[in-house]
Amino acid sequence: MDSKGEQYFPTYKFDEKSRDVLLKEFEEAQKIANTQTQAYAQVTNLILLAFAIIIPLFISKEKYSIDIKEYSLIFVFVIFIFGAILLRYFIEVQKQIIFNARKVITLRLMLGIDYGHINLTLPNWRVEGATNPFAIKFFAGWLNFRSTPFWILTIALNILFASSIEMKDFSFTIMYISKFFNINQEIKIPWYFGNCIITFIYYYVFRKNLVDRHENLYLIYIKKLANIFKLKAFLDTEYILYRAKLSVIELQRLNIDYNSMYEILKVIEDHNYDKHNGVDFKALVRGALSQFKVYRSYHNNKVKAIMVKSGGSTITMQLTRTLFIQTRQNALKRKIFEILFSFWLNKQFSKKEILDFYIASVRFENKVLGLANAIKFFFGDISKLTNEECFVLVERLSNVSSTFKEERIKFLIAKLEKKNIVLNKKNIYAIYSSLEKDNKIKKI
Template identity: 30%
Template sequence: MENKLDLDERFYAGHRFDDGIGLAEFELAAKRLDAEEKAFLWATNTTSLLAPVIWFFGYQLHVDWTANDVQPDVLPLITTAFIIFSTFFSVMSINHVASSRRNRVFAERKIVLLRRSMGVRYGENSLVLPSWRLEGADNPFGLKLFSGYFSYSSFPVFLLLSFSALSIILLFDNIPLGEFSPNEFELIDPSQTAVVAGAVWFLIGTFIFRLSLREQNENLFLWGARVTSFLARIPLVSNVEYNLYRSKLEISEAARIGARTDIIIPFALSIEDQAFYSHRGINWRGVARASWQFARRRRISGGSSITQQCARTNFLAKLSPAWRRKIVEFALARWLESVLSKEEIIRIYLTTARFDPGIYGFHRAHRHFFPEEPEIDRAVSFILVERLGNIRSLFLAERIRQLLERLVSEGLMSVDDVKRVGLLYEQLINAQKIINNTTITPSDIVACFAKA
């Protein structure tokens, strides 16, 4: 049903241009990038110059207060107004620098996208041309909005926050706080209070800067998942945003080749996660059941929701030990539920999950197991979903029988569908795509339904 596609066609599909249009777009993007680089340079230089000015005025107010050169009833108001102004100016400057950085990176990503669409890539020369810089980038998401706390793009922001925090430390004790004035606290030394206020402001400014440079699907849930991943020592993939992008494209790829999900989704829900539409990423009943089984058999199995399995397949770089991985899955599941709809999650799951060694996605599994079957019917859907929980390619007769009984009772399958399932399993066993190391055959399972 599908000709083999290279990565450019799969992940940059729909971005094909005539030579003239492509070059014109590239030139326009290059000019835009040049303008954004100048704007970013202006923003960083201006911020770096004004940061010491803010501190100087704060220091001068501190000196005037110490020398009593200003009336005591006037200086507290001036001090308060100055701190309010300096913090407001700092926030505006941080947002301006972050906005300039975002515009610049978006312009760079467009150039990479145009380059790849016209067949230009530097993959083999990544050591000479780093993939995280525009000069050698093959992946637009390799150019990150936030390049790190110690990068040159972050320097002017931290310079500004440092001087602003120093001004707060110098002047905080002079703010008229009424009955809550720091000078009236008995257990807290005012100088310590001022230091804490300056440190808190520095952290708030840092958070504002980081929040301004988050990716489209980056939020507090993802940050929590990253912290959980670090503590559990189960690393996430290096570029979460890119993996989510590719996962969504797999949905488009399945639709492009005509692989239908409307038939297979009910089977996935019934077999893998019946409570999928009622939970928020974690099926706590399944977790409790799996915990009970672990307590009895000392083996972790089952209990994962479809959202957790989707997170495991696409965003975890390490899968063991299992109990630590489960903790990270919980955090990732909450993130996925916050950025994707239920329909997107289950479609991503079905188009990226592992169905057999080296076979990912139900549309590829369909071609792998049933090359002679042009359509995905109920029998094919059952076998494909049953393969999801069978990583050893074995014919698990008892499990298959139990699943078929439940699906027939639910009305998802008929006895005729069961008979077709038996025939398809016989074909797969004869073709050695499934291993039957028991004495029970697919015909024996079908016979049970015939008697009933």
């Protein structure tokens, strides 16, 4: 079996017998995907034809015109419900099409079939050319052919609604509501207000349901804002999260025991981690103040100020920056979107899951990403980390200069002791001395 299959699907065991099963699954998935796409197009055409016949009959002034002005609200409600049921049908069919298309790509990767980088003939967003299952989106855009049912239903129902009400004074009267609330004066609402409600509800139902596993409307609008403000970000969030999960699985496969790191990491990087919702605004203020030298000076090897230089980012914000936001751009803009993305990330995963993503993905040293690589770089092959080794790894987080300060180490050890986490200082300094001797880090 191709090594790429093992890379992308580490929990799956590959052998020749499984290859035959995969081939059968691949053929079946491809057949279903093609059949569903054809059925989707046919039903869409039938709905378009039906409304093309009904609308002229409904708005016609001839004697065969349907006179329902007296029951306009009831009729509008009925066609609205009917349209909503049809819209839900199209949504579910579209989901099944995408799932099968992704299954085709996934099975193709597992079988070792890769068309390579030939986007000029088979673009990556087409099933035939895609090598990433997440390149096939549930929602491909409002002008994509898969959005046609939404436009047909919305436009047709708006026309039927507008033609079913009395439009002499561009308003319709809600008599039943007036009677229910004992209001003598009739309530009049502009007719186009109903069109806006229909459009908004159909938009909400259609867009809200065509999302990936961890996607929601909040994330959709954050991505749109990121594009408007030209933020350099990796917006293929589902694929990025998938890769982060693979990194955690790799740690589990290597049987690395890093349980001691959790508490040390939280105390040093984010002591309110278990309390906040992804963003600690007090820490942000403290981080802003710490940029001023008066708040972070040292005197006679003792910490003079309460605070040391800090960005005020929580663990969730640091993970967001690592996974989704490119560096070397406007710091304020980047920080704002870190906050926005962090609220979403905190809702999608548990605190424990976020910590695992962080440990498995974050940069520990220049060009050393993830705990597995960090352990190999600093300590070689080990399966269980001591508290002192965990401390060194956490202290090395996001260090691109490969340097260390003794004053900072003392400060962090004292910080842990206040939380009743006692470390062997002699062992810690021995680790730093060994790393310095191996030219992996240097003292300043």
